[in-house]
Amino acid sequence: MRVLICLTYYRPHYSGLTIYVERLARALADRGHRVVVLTSRYDRRLPAYEKLDGVEVHRLDVWLRVSKGVIMPTMLGRAWRFARWADVVNLHVPQLDAAPISLIGRLLGRPIVLTYHCDLHLPAGFIHYVANQVSHLANHVSASSAQVVVTNTRDYAEHSPFLRRYLPRVQVIPPPVGLPPIDEAVLQAFRRMANIQPGQRIIGMAARLAAEKGVEYLVQALPTVLERHPQARVLFVGQHEGVLGEEAYAQRLAPSIARLGEHWAFLGTLPPQQFAAFLHVAEVTVLPSINSTESFGMVQVESMICGTPVIASDLPGVRQPVTMTGMGAIIPPGDAAALAHTLITILADPGRFRGDPQAVAAQFSPPAIAEQYEALFASLAVPVAGRGDKKGPAVA
Numbered sequence: 543m544r545v546l547i548c549l550t551y552y553r554p555h556y557s558g559l560t561i562y563v564e565r566l567a568r569a570l571a572d573r574g575h576r577v578v579v580l581t582s583r584y585d586r587r588l589p590a591y592e593k594l595d596g597v598e599v600h601r602l603d604v605w606l607r608v609s610k611g612v613i614m615p616t617m618l619g620r621a622w623r624f625a626r627w628a629d630v631v632n633l634h635v636p637q638l639d640a641a642p643i644s645l646i647g648r649l650l651g652r653p654i655v656l657t658y659h660c661d662l663h664l665p666a667g668f669i670h671y672v673a674n675q676v677s678h679l680a681n682h683v684s685a686s687s688a689q690v691v692v693t694n695t696r697d698y699a700e701h702s703p704f705l706r707r708y709l710p711r712v713q714v715i716p717p718p719v720g721l722p723p724i725d726e727a728v729l730q731a732f733r734r735m736a737n738i739q740p741g742q743r744i745i746g747m748a749a750r751l752a753a754e755k756g757v758e759y760l761v762q763a764l765p766t767v768l769e770r771h772p773q774a775r776v777l778f779v780g781q782h783e784g785v786l787g788e789e790a791y792a793q794r795l796a797p798s799i800a801r802l803g804e805h806w807a808f809l810g811t812l813p814p815q816q817f818a819a820f821l822h823v824a825e826v827t828v829l830p831s832i833n834s835t836e837s838f839g840m841v842q843v844e845s846m847i848c849g850t851p852v853i854a855s856d857l858p859g860v861r862q863p864v865t866m867t868g869m870g871a872i873i874p875p876g877d878a879a880a881l882a883h884t885l886i887t888i889l890a891d892p893g894r895f896r897g898d899p900q901a902v903a904a905q906f907s908p909p910a911i912a913e914q915y916e917a918l919f920a921s922l923a924v925p926v927a928g929r930g931d932k933k934g935p936a937v938a
């Protein structure tokens with residue numbers, strides 16, 4: 543099957559959405575499908591075309607940025623050519639180009655599957671307001687054109703002001719989650735790299751340093767945790783410098799984090815094996831997100847696969863991994879006191895929340911999720927013999 547996947551940012555950009563699509567695209571390619579990703583060349587140093595793990599990645603030049611969105615004038619022409627070649631078009635939103643691409647797909651008679659990752663919430667300001675309105679309009683056009691709208695959980699779909707309008711078209715497919723195997727040597731190397739000392743109680747958080755992630759509530763909770771567990775230490779993994787649109791947020795948090803001294807460490811973005819080691823070393827991980835820009839939180843499942851319990855906000859979708867597995871606890875969003883109390887409780891007896899990591903890994907494995915997408919695509923696609931270039935879209 544020929545699959546065209548469109549999204550604004552692809553790897554090496556780091557976000558939950560890009561990781562999701564990378565895993566899905568790679569797993570579909572591993573199952574023998576021809577997968578083309580059409581995305582932005584958000585960094586001019588990236589190649590316009592490359593093949594990554596069997597996936598053909600086409601990056602288009604960015605002419606203008608609007609908040610976190612990008613304007614790519616060549617997108618429509620390239621999308622037309624690639625959609626003619628494809629058996630099915632899979633759009634991942636939020637994405638400004640999703641609306642015209644969905645219309646192109648319908649005009650060409652190609653089935654459209656819209657994967658809806660989250661609602662969009664931009665900061666206050668005229669430009670952000672306009673971007674929000676344009677994004678909402680684009681999402682509605684895309685959803686109206688799509689035969690199926692995929693989302694991570696029914697819980698999120700039923701609470702999303704956007705998705706509620708399209709519930710008859712919604713199909714739930716969990717996100718693909720997988721981690722590389724590691725051994726004791728990798729764990730020891732990570733402990734040395736992170737300067738973990740004997741007796742330290744490691745609290746993990748993996749995210750971008752962004753306002754919607756609720757990082758400040760972990761910062762506020764930690765002094766209370768230290769009163770009961772003075773050896774507690776937060777390891778924050780993920781981009782924490784130069785996060786697009788979050789510079790002011792980082793500056794606001796910097797003094798409070800600095801006051802925590804050795805009890806808080808930024809490790810940056812880690813390669814897969816080190817990231818898996820981080821989750822194994824942590825005794826608990828936290829996801830204190832505050833709004834519906836977080837629709838699930840794949841890092842929760844990654845943590846659970848490593849046997850590490852999770853504390854997550856009581857938000858639609860976000861609460862589902864803990865609800866499904868029992869591997870952790872749910873707290874009210876934006877409640878530092880509740881977070882501190884729950885951290886103290888889990889650190890007192892983390893083994894009580896460890897659940898069945900193997901069952902979690904099997905349920906969310908990329909091959910299992912790709913199989914669900916494959917079945918969905920096959921139910922919609924009507925391949926036409928001889929259509930387009932059998933060798934696939936041209937590179938240039």
